[in-house]
Amino acid sequence: MVRTTIACSHCRKLKIKCVHEGSPPCQNCQKKGRTRSGECLLTGPELKRKRMPDTPSGYIDQSHRNIRSTLADTPPTQSSELRVLINGNYEKGFAVDSKTVMAALRIFSSKFPEFRFVHLPTLSKSIQSIEENGRLKFLQRTSSEGSPVHMLCASIVALCLPIMHEMSDVSSPETFASFARDCVSIASPPDLLTVQALLTLSMYEWGMGNGYRAWMYSGAATRMMQSLRVMVHVASLLSVEKEIHNRTLWACFIMDRLVHCGKTQPFALSVYSMETHWPTSEDDFAFGESSGNAPLTNEERGPLENMESDMNHYYGILVRGFDIWARILSWVVSGGRRLPGMSLPENHPWVAGSRWKLLYDELMAWRNRQDKRLHYPQASLEGHSALGTAERFAYLNLIYFVSLLFLGREYLRFIPTPESEPNGPVDPPLLPLPAPPGWWQDRADEIFTSAAHIASLIRELEDANEPLYTPFPGFCAFSAATMNLYVSSFPRMNLDRNHITPHAINKNIEFLVKFGNTWAMGKGWWVTISHCKQLYQSARQDHSQFRGRTREDFSALEYSIHDIRGQPPTIGDYISPEVTVDDIEITSTTTNNETAAALSLQELSGFDSTQQTNVTQDDAGANRDWSQTWPLWGEQDFIPFAIEGVPFDYNMPLGEL
Numbered sequence: 001m002v003r004t005t006i007a008c009s010h011c012r013k014l015k016i017k018c019v020h021e022g023s024p025p026c027q028n029c030q031k032k033g034r035t036r037s038g039e040c041l042l043t044g045p046e047l048k049r050k051r052m053p054d055t056p057s058g059y060i061d062q063s064h065r066n067i068r069s070t071l072a073d074t075p076p077t078q079s080s081e082l083r084v085l086i087n088g089n090y091e092k093g094f095a096v097d098s099k100t101v102m103a104a105l106r107i108f109s110s111k112f113p114e115f116r117f118v119h120l121p122t123l124s125k126s127i128q129s130i131e132e133n134g135r136l137k138f139l140q141r142t143s144s145e146g147s148p149v150h151m152l153c154a155s156i157v158a159l160c161l162p163i164m165h166e167m168s169d170v171s172s173p174e175t176f177a178s179f180a181r182d183c184v185s186i187a188s189p190p191d192l193l194t195v196q197a198l199l200t201l202s203m204y205e206w207g208m209g210n211g212y213r214a215w216m217y218s219g220a221a222t223r224m225m226q227s228l229r230v231m232v233h234v235a236s237l238l239s240v241e242k243e244i245h246n247r248t249l250w251a252c253f254i255m256d257r258l259v260h261c262g263k264t265q266p267f268a269l270s271v272y273s274m275e276t277h278w279p280t281s282e283d284d285f286a287f288g289e290s291s292g293n294a295p296l297t298n299e300e301r302g303p304l305e306n307m308e309s310d311m312n313h314y315y316g317i318l319v320r321g322f323d324i325w326a327r328i329l330s331w332v333v334s335g336g337r338r339l340p341g342m343s344l345p346e347n348h349p350w351v352a353g354s355r356w357k358l359l360y361d362e363l364m365a366w367r368n369r370q371d372k373r374l375h376y377p378q379a380s381l382e383g384h385s386a387l388g389t390a391e392r393f394a395y396l397n398l399i400y401f402v403s404l405l406f407l408g409r410e411y412l413r414f415i416p417t418p419e420s421e422p423n424g425p426v427d428p429p430l431l432p433l434p435a436p437p438g439w440w441q442d443r444a445d446e447i448f449t450s451a452a453h454i455a456s457l458i459r460e461l462e463d464a465n466e467p468l469y470t471p472f473p474g475f476c477a478f479s480a481a482t483m484n485l486y487v488s489s490f491p492r493m494n495l496d497r498n499h500i501t502p503h504a505i506n507k508n509i510e511f512l513v514k515f516g517n518t519w520a521m522g523k524g525w526w527v528t529i530s531h532c533k534q535l536y537q538s539a540r541q542d543h544s545q546f547r548g549r550t551r552e553d554f555s556a557l558e559y560s561i562h563d564i565r566g567q568p569p570t571i572g573d574y575i576s577p578e579v580t581v582d583d584i585e586i587t588s589t590t591t592n593n594e595t596a597a598a599l600s601l602q603e604l605s606g607f608d609s610t611q612q613t614n615v616t617q618d619d620a621g622a623n624r625d626w627s628q629t630w631p632l633w634g635e636q637d638f639i640p641f642a643i644e645g646v647p648f649d650y651n652m653p654l655g656e657l
Contacts, residue, residue, distance in 0.1 A: 006018075006020075006022070006042045006043065006044060007026075007042065007043070008020075008024065008025075008026050008028075008029060008040045008041055008042050008043070009041060009043065010028065010029060010032075010034070010040070011026060011028055014189060015189075016028065018042075020042065022042075023042070024039075024040040024041065024042050025039070025040035026040055026042070093137055093138050093139035094137075094138055094171055094175065095135045095136065095137045095138070096135060096136050096138065096157070096170065096171070097134065097135055097136075098127060098128075098131045098134050098135060098136055099134075100157070100170055101127060101136055101153050101156075101157060102124065102127070103164065104153075104156050104157045104160040104161070104164065105118065105120060105123065105124075105153075105156060106120075107160040107163065107164055108156045108159065108160050108200075110388075110391050110466075111160070111163060111391060111468060111470055112159070112203065112470060113314070113315075113318060113391055113392050113395045114203070114251065114254045114255065114258070114318070114322075114395075114472070115196075115199060115200070115203070115251050115254075116247050116250075116251070116279065116282075116285075116314075116315045117196055117244055117247040117248040117250075117251050118156075118196075119240055119243075119244055119285065119286075119288070120286075121286075121288070122240060122244075122288075123149075123152075126149050127149065127153065130147070130149055130150070136150065136153065138150055138154055138176075138179050147183070148183075148191055148193035148194060148197075149193065150179075150183065151179075151180050151183035151184065151193065151194065151197045152180075152193045152196050152197045152200070154176040154177070154179045154180040154183070154197075155176070155177065155180040155196075155197040155200035155201050155204065156200055157170075157173075157176045158173045158174070158175075158176035158177035158180060158200075158201075158204050159173075159200050159201075159203055159204045159207075161173040161176065162207070162469075162518050162519065163467075163469045163470070163518060173204070177201065177204055180197055180200075180201055181201065183197070184197060184198060184201070186220050186223075186224065189231075190224045190225070190227040190228035190231060191224075191228070192228060192244065192245065192248060194224060195221045195224050195225045195228065195248055195252070196221075196248055196251075198217045198218070198220050198221035198224065199217070199218065199221045199248075199251050199252065199255050201217045202214045202215075202217035202218040202221065202255055202259060203255065203258075203471065205217060206258070206259055206471050206521065206565065207470070207471045207519040207520070207521055208519065208520045208521070209519070209520035209521045209523070209524065209565075209566060210520075211259070211565035214259045214565075215259045215260075218252070218255045218256055218258075218259050218268075219256075219268060221252050221255070222252040222255075222256060222268045222269060223268075225248060225249055225252050228245075229245070229249070229275075232245070238288070239288060239289055239290040240285070240288035240289075242290070243279070243280050243284075243285050243290070246276050246277060246279060246280075247279055247285070247315065249274065249276055250274075250276075250279055250315070250319050252268075252269060253269045253271070253274065253319060253322075253323075254318070254319060254322045256268045256269050257322050257323060257325070257326030258322070258326075258471075258472065258564070259565070260326060260330070267326070271303050271323055278306075278307075278316040278319070279313070279315040279316045279319065281308070281312045281313050282311075282312050282313070282314060282315070283312055303320050303323065304320060304362070304365055304366055304369060307320060307366075307369050309369055309370050309371045309374075310371045310373075310374075311371070311373070311374060311384075311387075311389050311392065311393070314389070314392045314396070317366075317370060317374075317396060318392075318395060318396060318399070320366055321366055321396060321399040321400070322399065324359070324362055324363050324366055324399075324403060325399050325402065325403045327359060328359050328363070328403050328406050328407055329406060329562075329564065331355060331359065332406050332407075332410055332562060333562050336410040337349075337356075337410050337411060337425065337429070338429060342355070342429065343429035343430065343431055343432070345432065345433050348431055348433055348435070349411060350435055350436055350439055356407065356410070359407060360407055363400070363403050363404070363407070366400075367400050370396070374393060374396055374397075375397070376393070376394075376397040376453060376457060377453060377456070379393070381393060381394065381457065381460045381461065381464065382460075382464065385464045385466060390461060390464060390466045391461075391466060391468060394457050394458075394461055394468060394473070395472070395473075397453070397457060398454060398457065398472070398473055398476045400450075401450035401451075401453050401454045401457075401476070401480075402450070402454065402475075402476045402479055402480075404446050404447070404450040405447055405450045405451055405454075405479055405480070405483060406479070406562075408443040408444070408446050408447035408450075409447055409483065411424055411425050411440075411443065412443075412444070412447065412493070413425065413426050413427075413493070414427070414550075414551040414554060414558065415535070415539050415546050415549060415554070416490045416492075416493055416539075417490075417539075417543050418490060418492065418540050418543065419492060420490060420492060420493055421441075421492050421493065421495060422440040422441055422443065422444035422493055422494070422495070423440050424440050427550040427551040427552070428550070441495060444493060444494045444495070445494060445497060447483060447494075448483060448484075448487045448493075448494045448497070448499055448500075449499050450480075450483075451479070451480040451481075451483035451484050451487070451499075451500070452480075452484065452499035452500035452504070454476050454477060454479070454480035455477070455480045455481070455484060455500060455504055455505070455507070455508040456500075456504065458473065458476075458477050458480075458508070458511050459504065459507050459508075459511070462511070469514065469515055469518050469519070471519065471521060471566075474512070474515045474519065474521070474522055474525070474566075475525075475564050475566070477508060477511050477512055477515065478512060478522075478525040478528075478529065478566070479561075480508060481505070481508045481509055481512060481529055482528075482529065482532050482561050484500050484504075484505045484508055485505065485529070485532055485533050485536055486532070486536055487500075488500075488502065488505060488536075489536035489537060489539070489540045490536070490540065509529065512525060512526060512529060513526065519566075520566075521565060521566030522566060523566075524560070524563070524566045525566050528557070528560040528561060528563075531557060531560075532557070532561070535554075535557070
């Protein structure tokens with residue numbers, strides 16, 4: 001028996017060797033019981049194409065077909081519609097200049113450090129092998145006929161177009177995203193490029209405010225990657241192919257933690273069950289070489305052991321950082337200090353072995369194991385910008401600062417008085433034992449210093465013309481803004497140790513305005529920022545109206561502050577859609593003549609203090625307005641359900657239900 005170019009459709013679809021004697025059935029069909037006439041048809045190859053030499057199979061387009069376009073001379077625009085004749089039928093599609101795709105790939109590699117699985121030399125060869133006259137043609141085919149390379153390129157272009165402002169004449173991001181979605185088939189045999197496309201689509205949907213879609217795409221990518229690693233003998237792959245597989249698996253790990261959002265469902269991947277090695281160095285990956293497999297993590301050897309410390313091993317550091325951050329967020333959102341038993345003496349945050357202290361110590365160990373040149377502000381962003389590593393440098397520091405912010409904020413007083421100082425929680429459950437001297441003051445300094453550093457990092461990236469208008473940095477900027485607004489209204493909560501100027505806070509807010517104009521997820525954060533500003537200003541100007549209130553009275557607002565998905569609330573009578581950056585401009589906290597904001601607390605909450613003079617009625621009204629009428633967007637435990645228990649996505653068109 002010999003292997004020939006003649007194969008049956010079943011073997012060709014599964015991309016396996018078709019062994020036969022020259023007539024049907026082949027050996028595979030015999031095993032599957034397809035022995036009747038017509039069930040195994042031996043045919044020649046569908047196309048003849050030259051395979052690029054030394055190109056890893058993970059990026060080779062196996063389903064591309066030679067096509068004859070009726071548009072012999074396509075106008076040299078960035079993107080244009082076309083009609084292509086295939087097997088006697090015309091199919092609609094669109095063409096894009098290959099330079100646009102390559103520009104998107106470069107943006108993808110620099111602006112989305114979460115995804116370090118693209119090996120640019122390899123993928124570039126695959127794109128060159130399928131382009132025609134310098135253009136890529138995206139045909140609207142079914143998923144069974146879709147090209148893996150086209151699918152991945154479409155998802156990457158969709159993700160990067162919102163931040164590629166110089167490509168305004170290219171088709172909309174949704175055009176590319178829709179094409180990629182149509183190509184994806186989770187029922188087909190697993191494919192590495194499909195996994196990468198699913199991950200990219202997950203990030204795109206997250207940015208567009210479709211949290212449920214993002215979660216589902218991320219889960220599908222993870223399951224497909226797990227299946228692929230079972231079916232593919234990774235040890236037989238080339239060095240660069242092995243690392244592409246390895247980094248794609250770690251990208252699944254990171255995305256699982258980004259869209260997990262601290263909900264009660266467990267992580268899809270555990271660091272102790274990855275069954276792979278840590279990512280290799282960036283230099284070795286770029287040149288397709290192996291730097292040796294870093295030891296696997298297990299129960300005896302923690303994730304931080306043997307962690308390389310320099311920027312060349314950036315991805316391994318980032319993976320560990322996202323794992324720590326996700327567990328911090330999960331603890332906070334699931335209840336944090338209000339979880340059962342957390343107020344017991346052995347669980348006080350300064351006690352060794354408590355949940356808070358374990359997370360804090362792990363975060364500090366991760367930070368201390370890094371090269372000092374990775375620490376902002378001791379190391380300058382300008383230096384990394386000169387080396388082309390500014391975005392990676394920023395990501396590592398954003399993870400650290402936002403983690404510190406969330407850990408410390410959990411014990412911060414939600415609505416202090418103008419005279420309040422950091423002294424621990426004042427709402428139940430209280431801590432029965434006092435903290436060590438200076439402990440609360442140190443935590444306050446960490447919180448507000450972290451918020452100031454996040455804002456300055458974001459601003460310096462913009463000044464260096466390397467802005468990060470991507471989902472995770474956007475969330476960090478949003479989290480920093482809430483704390484910067486807080487300390488500007490209550491400076492005594494940091495003992496007047498102001499780390500950020502009013503001008504810097506305004507720049508922080510202006511970034512969020514631009515971010516909201518780029519990504520839908522930012523619109524929900526903008527509404528939350530507006531409410532926080534009004535609330536803090538009102539509490540500072542007249543704290544008597546908040547007498548007797550506790551954190552529980554603001555539970556929905558607090559949830560929105562923690563919401564990493566940025567699901568926008570329903571704009572209604574209690575929320576003004578007209579708030580602009582000028583309405584919440586920050587002025588010095590020392591002036592007594594601060595201009596009132598455009599919307600008062602009463603206007604925002606739908607209640608008029610002039611008509612409700614009774615304190616009890618006032619309390620009940622504010623409690624109702626701030627906790628019950630504020631929509632808990634994105635909350636899977638409480639939001640309405642659509643079909644068969646699937647959480648309702650407020651951004652999903654009704655026709656898609």
